[in-house]
Amino acid sequence: MISTVREAAGSLLVVGLAEKELSGLERAWLKLVRPGGVILFRRNIVDPRQTRLLLDDVTNLCAPHSLRSVDVEGGTVNRLRDTLGAIPSAQAVATADRRSGKTTRAREHGELIGKAIKSFGFNTTLAPVVDLALPESATVMGSRTAGATAPEVVDYTRAFLTGLAAQNVAGCGKHFPGLGGGLTDSHFETPQITRNWQDLWDQDLVPYRTLGNLMPMIMINHAAYPQTPGRDKPASASDFWITKVLRERVGYRGIILSDDLEMGGILKVMPVEKAAVAAVRAGTDMMLICHNPELILRTYEALIAEGERSSAFGKLLIARAREVARKRARLYTIGTPRRLTAKQFEALRGRIDRFRQSIEAIGGDPIDPRAAAPAETS
DSSP states (O other), X not given: OOOSHHHHHHHTEEEEOSSSSOOHHHHHHHHHHOOSXXXXXXXXXXXXXXXXXXXXXHHTTSOSSOEEEEOEEETTEETTHHHHOOOOOHHHHHHHHHHHTOOHHHHHHHHHHHHHHHHTTOSEEOOOBOOOOOGGGHHHHTTOSSOSSHHHXXXXXXXXXXXXXXXXXXXXXXXXXXXXXOXXXXXXXXXXXXXXXHHIIIIITHHHHHHGGGOSEEEEOOOBBTTSTTBTSOGGGOHIIIIIIIIIISOOOSEEEEOOTTSHHHHTTXXXXXXXXXXXXXXXXXXEEOSOHHHHHHHHHHHHHHHHHOHHHHHHHHHHHHHHHHHHHHHOOSOSOOXXXXXXXXXXXHHHXXXXXXXXXXXXOOOOTTOOOOOSOO
């Protein structure tokens, strides 16, 4: 049972690592922070054996029932492509399903990604993207989105999440409340999305309203929506978006995860210390910090300092951490996924390749395994 502000602060963080094995410095700060999870990127991953060793090592220094997470959406966001090869994008799979009038490929997409990440020892993929593929965001989002309309996104997402769940892998719907109307990339700037409340509620928010009970986690973005009651505050720090809309109006009861607090979309508005405190006050459950250990430690210390300064915030922090610990315990009941044999791993590679070829044959865009990925955050 979490009983101190210090324990609570660390358990709400999901952190990134520098290399393919833990350094002495990382061991030291991980022992101090005891985060609620870890996220790995291509810089951390060689093969299943090395990745499992790294995940086991870091998990021993994390809070119980921790996230072992990775970004595998398919297409340009696939941290395992150097080892497992190209996986089709959400757009390619959804297009193939619409042309055939079925959603069997979307479910298989989820199953294959679930099998893939389990083979490396992960329990969570930060997918699917449920933003709408609107013209404004086409150059930013690329093939990450399943469709331009809410029904198209819902059809793909329902089947994809069903496939993940069949593999006992947690997914994460992103990026609430929607980046479809964004002209700029929140990795670098704070998108000012001018869609009004009614359009967002009737279109962008439909996947969350319809499928929230299938999403173990939902990620909050760093965009601002000036034509709504949220005004110019990034959604990731907004009580309006997180508590009033997602918790109360949508009725979501799963884990709410902030997008990476290192991103320009939030840091150009406020320093990471204020962003973390604002996120917790607004209703966020866990926060990603994907790269910089200095920012991880600054965030950790800021949460503690605010909890010690304000008894109300300290009580909120501990209550939130206890609630999130219960959610993680219910979500991650199976333990570390079983390791595949070399023969089983090659069979998985073959199945992924055949799936890719089948999507291309139906008319999805060819999938280039060398395609440049977005910046290595979510």
